[in-house]
Amino acid sequence: DAGVIQSPRHEVTEMGQEVTLRCKPISGHDYLFWYRQTMMRGLELLIYFNNNVPIDDSGMPEDRFSAKMPNASFSTLKIQPSEPRDSAVYFCASRPGGREKLFFGSGTQLSVL
Amino acid sequence: SQQGEEDPQALSIQEGENATMNCSYKTSINNLQWYRQNSGRGLVHLILIRSNEREKHSGRLRVTLDTSKKSSSLLITASRAADTASYFCATDPNTGGFKTIFGAGTRLFVKA
Numbered sequence: 001d002a003g004v005i006q007s008p009r010h011e012v013t014e015m016g017q018e019v020t021l022r023c024k025p026i027s028g029h030d031y032l033f034w035y036r037q038t039m040m041r042g043l044e045l046l047i048y049f050n051n052n053v054p055i056d057d058s059g060m061p062e063d064r065f066s067a068k069m070p071n072a073s074f075s076t077l078k079i080q081p082s083e084p085r086d087s088a089v090y091f092c093a094s095r096p097g098g099r100e101k102l103f104f105g106s107g108t109q110l111s112v113l
Numbered sequence: 114s115q116q117g118e119e120d121p122q123a124l125s126i127q128e129g130e131n132a133t134m135n136c137s138y139k140t141s142i143n144n145l146q147w148y149r150q151n152s153g154r155g156l157v158h159l160i161l162i163r164s165n166e167r168e169k170h171s172g173r174l175r176v177t178l179d180t181s182k183k184s185s186s187l188l189i190t191a192s193r194a195a196d197t198a199s200y201f202c203a204t205d206p207n208t209g210g211f212k213t214i215f216g217a218g219t220r221l222f223v224k225a
Binding site: 004031033035042043045048050055056091093098099100101102103104105106107 | 143144146148154155156157158161201203205210211212213214215216217218
């Protein structure tokens, strides 16, 4: 298996633009997580899905952020409109069961100018 | 908000020495995990210890868990320059969900 795949690897955009980050979890994994990492706030859990259903989105910072998982092999995190304070590394992670280790993707480095 | 807090924030040691990192958390947990992150990369799972376990070993890693003190420690023995990375503890809070919450991490630098 290729592991968790995220795209793009880097994204540079201007304030106000829409940004879409993509994630393909490991096949057979029932749980998918989106995290954001910054120097100031560390690794923050944004949202997680179980069997494609959003379970907890309490970490989503505001309405500008949305996440979907239309099927078991694909998830998106969208920011619209983007702001400079959204600049961070966004990680997707998956795991096969509820109480097991996470497998992380390589992350998307987002810079909003 | 972060569940775990690591201590120290940064650690610099010589190759061959042992490195100890500590983690404290706030709520009761199902398990506690340790992850490693090399600069610019994703996190990699190192070891998982369940709430009913007190100690676990994996190669040069030793993890302890004290649920009464809500704390854990990660010991890396005979460190190598390649161990240079950030190390994070992560907890699965016993809140009915399946979240995994990460601490702020310890940056370890091993000098050759």
